[in-house]
Amino acid sequence: xxxxxxxxxxxxxxxxxxxxxxxxxxxxxxxxxxxxxxxxxxxxxxxxxxxxxxxxxxxxxxxxxxxxxxxxxxxxxxxxxxxxxxxxxxxxxxxxxxxxxxxxxxxxxxxxxxxxxxxxxxxxxxxxxxxxxxxxxxxxxxxxxxxxxxxxxxxxxxxxxxxxxxxxxxxxxxxxxxxxxxxxxxxxxxxxxxxxxxxxxxxxxxxxxxxxxxxxxxxxxxxxxxxxxxxxxxxxxxxxxxxxxxxxxxxxxxxxxxxxxxxxxxxxxxxxxxxxxxxxxxxxxxxxxxxxxxxxxxxxxxxxxxxxxxxxxxxxxxxxxxxxxxxxxxxxxxxxxxxxxxxxxxxxxxxxxxxxxxxxxxxxxxxxxxxxxxxxxxxxxxxxxxxxxxxxxxxxxxxxxxxxxxxxxxxxxxxxxxxxxxxxxxxxxxxxxxxxxxxxxxxxxxxxxxxxxxxxxxxxxxxxxxxxxxxxxxxxxxxxxxxxxxxxxxxxxxxxxxxxxxxxxxxxxxxxxxxxxxxxxxxxxxxxxxxxxxxxxxxxxxxxxxxxxxxxxxxxxxxxxxxxxxxxxxxxxxxxxxxxxxxxxxxxxxxxxxxxxxxxxxxxxxxxxxxxxxxxxxxxxxxxxxxxxxxxxxxxxxxxxxxxxxxxxxxxxxx
Numbered sequence: 001x002x003x004x005x006x007x008x009x010x011x012x013x014x015x016x017x018x019x020x021x022x023x024x025x026x027x028x029x030x031x032x033x034x035x036x037x038x039x040x041x042x043x044x045x046x047x048x049x050x051x052x053x054x055x056x057x058x059x060x061x062x063x064x065x066x067x068x069x070x071x072x073x074x075x076x077x078x079x080x081x082x083x084x085x086x087x088x089x090x091x092x093x094x095x096x097x098x099x100x101x102x103x104x105x106x107x108x109x110x111x112x113x114x115x116x117x118x119x120x121x122x123x124x125x126x127x128x129x130x131x132x133x134x135x136x137x138x139x140x141x142x143x144x145x146x147x148x149x150x151x152x153x154x155x156x157x158x159x160x161x162x163x164x165x166x167x168x169x170x171x172x173x174x175x176x177x178x179x180x181x182x183x184x185x186x187x188x189x190x191x192x193x194x195x196x197x198x199x200x201x202x203x204x205x206x207x208x209x210x211x212x213x214x215x216x217x218x219x220x221x222x223x224x225x226x227x228x229x230x231x232x233x234x235x236x237x238x239x240x241x242x243x244x245x246x247x248x249x250x251x252x253x254x255x256x257x258x259x260x261x262x263x264x265x266x267x268x269x270x271x272x273x274x275x276x277x278x279x280x281x282x283x284x285x286x287x288x289x290x291x292x293x294x295x296x297x298x299x300x301x302x303x304x305x306x307x308x309x310x311x312x313x314x315x316x317x318x319x320x321x322x323x324x325x326x327x328x329x330x331x332x333x334x335x336x337x338x339x340x341x342x343x344x345x346x347x348x349x350x351x352x353x354x355x356x357x358x359x360x361x362x363x364x365x366x367x368x369x370x371x372x373x374x375x376x377x378x379x380x381x382x383x384x385x386x387x388x389x390x391x392x393x394x395x396x397x398x399x400x401x402x403x404x405x406x407x408x409x410x411x412x413x414x415x416x417x418x419x420x421x422x423x424x425x426x427x428x429x430x431x432x433x434x435x436x437x438x439x440x441x442x443x444x445x446x447x448x449x450x451x452x453x454x455x456x457x458x459x460x461x462x463x464x465x466x467x468x469x470x471x472x473x474x475x476x477x478x479x480x481x482x483x484x485x486x487x488x489x490x491x492x493x494x495x496x497x498x499x500x501x502x503x504x505x506x507x508x509x510x511x512x513x514x515x516x517x518x519x520x521x522x523x524x525x526x527x528x529x530x531x532x533x534x535x536x537x538x539x540x541x542x543x544x545x546x547x548x549x550x551x552x553x554x555x556x557x558x559x560x561x562x563x564x565x566x567x568x569x570x571x572x573x574x575x576x577x578x579x580x581x582x583x584x585x586x587x588x589x590x591x592x593x594x595x596x597x598x599x600x601x602x603x604x605x606x607x608x609x610x611x612x613x614x615x616x617x618x619x620x621x622x623x624x625x626x627x628x629x630x631x632x633x634x635x636x637x638x639x640x641x642x643x644x645x646x647x648x649x650x651x652x653x654x655x
Contacts, residue, residue: 023176031172033068040231043119054220067216082100105165120154121232127227127373129232134239214404219407238369252361253642256639265574271585301510301512304514308516309486310534325493348517359591366401379409380409383453390413396430432460461519513538514536514554518531529605529624536557595610601637
């Protein structure tokens with residue numbers, strides 16, 4: 001027995017000597033990861049019914065380890081930097097050990113406090129601490145009064161556990177640091193890049209070109225179960241980081257009374273013969289939409305969102321003749337000759353087409369913290385109407401936080417690159433569009449009589465423009481070019497629509513094909529409107545060939561789809577049902593470009609710039625021509641549409 005103990009001690013000493021200054025940090029990671037796992041296990045057992053209903057135990061625990069590794073790698077980065085780049089002896093040696101111990105003790109206190117605070121927070125908000133937790137910190141008096149009145153037991157537990165951390169955690173950290181073998185300064189510096197690389201990979205949690213984010217924890221439509229795979233310290237820090245993207249548009253473009261903003265947007269919606277009756281003061285634009293085509297059984301809906309496919313690639317829209325399939329199929333349905341994207345990123349297109357939410361100076365709501373659940377989406381309306389709802393993508397579902405946003409806002413299922421068993425072709429951004437469409441067709445066939453809504457997001461037309469060989473007649477000597485990739489994207493879409501037209505689901509399905517944005521948006525004007533011009537058409541079912549020639553925005557598509565599908569819905573969308581827009585009402589579009597915002601009606605365009613008065617233009621010959629100032633009412637309407645998204649998002653009134 002004694003020999004065994006001596007042997008283990010000797011082995012332990014050898015490991016410590018080999019690891020040297022790595023020893024205290026490795027041990028800290030292991031101890032902290034175990035503590036976080038114990039807290040997570042407690043939360044899982046507490047919410048056992050919800051976790052097991054989505055078969056989530058292993059997923060929550062394993063993903064939780066990954067999220068904890070991200071947090072702990074970030075926590076360790078600073079003390080490791082100091083520890084390895086300072087000598088081990090003398091005053092600097094004492095400083096580095098003291099700093100490292102104090103830093104890790106402070107981090108431990110924060111982590112334990114946040115996990116203890118999680119239980120009452122879940123009980124109140126049904127989610128882990130995040131954005132709202134930060135907002136309450138600006139009201140310390142009210143918050144601490146509430147805590148003392150309602151959470152005395154939780155405060156006692158927190159105080160006890162934090163006292164334990166200070167007493168025993170400090171002792172453990174001191175023992176780990178003083179017991180670590182010393183290396184020469186030159187050896188420390190030599191090994192530092194290796195240790196730093198490990199921490200960097202741990203913090204990114206990915207060897208790919210996209211770092212992990214909270215969306216990787218989203219695997220079910222139950223947002224709380226998804227949240228359990230996170231840890232509360234990381235969640236709050238991520239929300240804090242995201243605050244930089246939530247700019248107050250009133251500070252940038254001009255002030256307007258909040259009620260005036262709401263009323264102006266409401267007034268701009270009153271363009272139909274029958275007035276819209278708004279039904280809620282809490283959700284200012286909530287109203288009931290009646291379809292122009294009532295149906296005994298509403299149609300299915302498939303939205304094909306084409307990556308980067310602007311009007312410049314389509315001959316019918318004045319561009320190059322690179323997308324003949326889009327032209328051919330567009331002629332069979334309702335073709336929008338002046339459809340405009342709301343922004344220059346995919347998540348802007350996703351935001352507009354799935355939620356009807358207009359663009360804002362902040363990042364898209366797909367990535368912002370307050371909209372990760374209980375934010376309106378057409379998937380929520382259709383799910384409540386008995387539809388199966390799904391997002392199909394060929395790349396990584398957590399990119400741009402899509403998985404988390406969708407599963408939190410009405411989508412039942414997210415299919416991404418990991419779900420393709422034997423893809424024909426894998427590019428940088430995921431499987432080919434043909435693989436994506438084959439997956440889509442297979443799933444649509446499997447739905448049978450169950451109504452379904454699917455958002456299908458392509459990725460083949462994206463730099464570096466990779467696609468399967470032998471599908472198209474390539475232009476030039478180099479295969480992977482922009483023109484060849486757009487030809488392939490068009491080819492794959494044509495193949496899918498041909499297959500769908502011959503399928504059982506075609507007759508009772510509406511298909512929307514629309515680009516998310518143009519591939520490159522540039523120009524000498526403040527807002528290069530011509531590069532917001534995108535192809536869009538609706539076909540399938542009993543949709544007849546027609547052309548809608550007025551300017552229209554991506555936010556007009558969701559209410560138009562509801563009308564054609566035969567869906568009667570109550571929703572807050574401010575887009576227009578284009579199937580019943582009176583002839584005398586001009587078309588309208590909204591654009592967000594960098595820090596500029598443009599509001600267009602007919603040919604009139606108002607451009608709003610940060611800290612400057614708005615400028616007025618006429619959009620003629622694909623350019624903005626300076627024009628005498630428009631009426632105050634027009635500029636007021638434009639400013640209201642700039643400010644409205646911020647007001648709705650800030651107060652969570654778009655639901």
